[in-house]
Amino acid sequence: MRPAILLFASMSVAACAGVLGLKKKDQGRPFEHKRHALAGVSCVSCHADIDKTGDDGPLHIPTTATCTSCHQKPHDTRACNDCHGTPPAREGAFAARKFLRFSHQGHMAKVTGQCVPCHAAAGQPDSETRRPPMAQCFTCHQHKDQFKVRDCDSCHHDLPSEHIKPSSHIVHEGDFLREHGVRAASSRDLCATCHSQSSCDVCHGATTAVLPWKLAIESPTLSRLHPGNFMARHPDEARAQPALCVTCHSESSCLGCHVDRNVAAKKGVPTPHPPGWVRAVGGLHGQAARLDPVSCASCHGGAGEMLCVGCHKVGAPGGSPHGPTFSSTKDKTKDEPCRLCHTP
């Protein structure tokens, strides 16, 4: 019995390790750069003509022919690249060529033909990539002017497609949506290096046509403000956080949408309010309106406000609607909305 439990437990752990990513995927072996360098093979003898290239053109990854020029009796019939060198290393080189403005030719004279000052990772046998980190660039280039105006274009000419996140600032983790407004204000042009104007407009705009996530139904893991069956729960979500909706939508958005969908209150449709909503004394609507005046305004705004004025104007039976915390700098006989009730 005990060996069976042990076997089951071992298999479970192994399965979990694979499923949870605890076991690292075998990516092949990194190319033996250090070994070649110690053998006296210069970089350009394999990466021929890389010292003469600009910011586009071939990648200068050695081919099997390059290897067999020295290793005349290869130990395998497959292409050397199949085993020596990892896909992440090659993908890094490809991404650098595609997304960066960088000229090896322009740099070679300044580093007196030495590759290692930038490609220090070549000396580390287990390193998966030889692409220098951005911090390596800053050992020579200050880029103060570009940083000041967040002008990344001089090196990264297509950051949105490069899909890299800032490594040292503006961490988009946890519930970043909550505080992104403050971050965007303090680092506005940093945001603009990756996010276009429509990134803001799709949520905060007054002219969005459908729930934004419906344009990406094939990506359910994207952060969504109104996921799933939001239409069924939206009155509850709105009630739970009064006035949160109007930080993006105008208070008249509700009525516009309800009219479109033919669910607005109208003649012949029963009132949505419970019994006892409006009474001469002790009606429910006053307290509800104080808690969430935006909900009232979403249907009774504009001309509908006269429904309130009819009972609550000065001298009318509804009495004063002002709560104990009300204050205003407006002129009650001249300004809107005061004069609706305060003028005879």
Place this chain on the structure above:
Amino acid sequence: MPASASADPLRLRGDAFVQTRSPVGLLVLRGEDRLKPWIDVETVAWVGARHSPEVTGDVQTLTVRLRSSAGEVRLGRFVFASGAIRPLHLDGVRALGRAPFGTTLELFGGAPVAPRLGSRMFDSAFGGRVGQPIGSFAVLGVSYIMQRRDGRIADQEVGPDLAISPSKSVDIASRLAVDLVTRGVSDALFSIGAHSGDVRAEGFLTHRSPSRILPSTSVFTVLGDIPSTTFGGTVRYKIAPRLDLLGTGGGIAMGRDLGGFATARATLALDDDALGTLGVELRRQYVGSARWTGARALLGIPLGASVRLATEIEAVRHDDGRFWPWALLALAYRAPRGWDFVAGIEAVTTRDERRELHALGRVTYTFERSR
């Protein structure tokens, strides 16, 4: 792998979207131009058909941005978001100037956007923000806005915002908007986050005064102030390389009413590149009459190199007994030469518990021109 590559600074994209729910059909056209580093142009517009015959389309974004080391100017239709003041969709202009010591001055002016190609005479908005970095760890800003509706003052607010990163593992964000018409706090946020290794923890406090957020020309602003205050925390833990856990909980106070909310979420990547994902989420809200419990599960998996299957299931039970199950199944195909096709079926339960089945579809074409 291609032997060489270059970027695509000119992009045009068109999305044709149709759904039987509503129903709505949209043609979204989007263009971006980054050919010159000092200018970029961007537009998103849609045309479509809905229930109302008069609705034919709208412009969401239409901007030209000019920039230099001294500042930048943005013209057209865009969202202006300053630190303390709520975002505003505007037809107008925004100018930003940079002064020595990192000081920035932003000014904006124009007319708030009226949806559906509408126009509102005598509506206007103007304001700005002054920002000042403090060392390399904080930025302090002060914003001001005045909005007029039909020529009358509808909103006048001022407020500070402060973003602090005292160390690589701690960040703080706060803002406070004060309504100058009724002289009180209309909107405020304080958030502090800290991360260490695979754990990130956040605490937050928000405060909103609905009567001060409404335009001051509305009769519903004279009722007095019962603000709502929300407080809570979020913890995210990357428990394994492919497994993320997130928990959020907190309380809401609205006058004498107290409530709470909680969310727990687990997301498992099905491969090292997270091309496939499985997620589950539980949620509970208990505020006034808004009391419900919900569960949601999602799955996205690649079926070969160009086909993707995604599905979501949600079940929400209101405390009054109503039950709203919902499901979505989508299949996406990425065709060569910039074409994408997506088709989906949505099974919906409406608020009054009617069961409906709807279809959704999208065709996308992306054109990218190389240098």
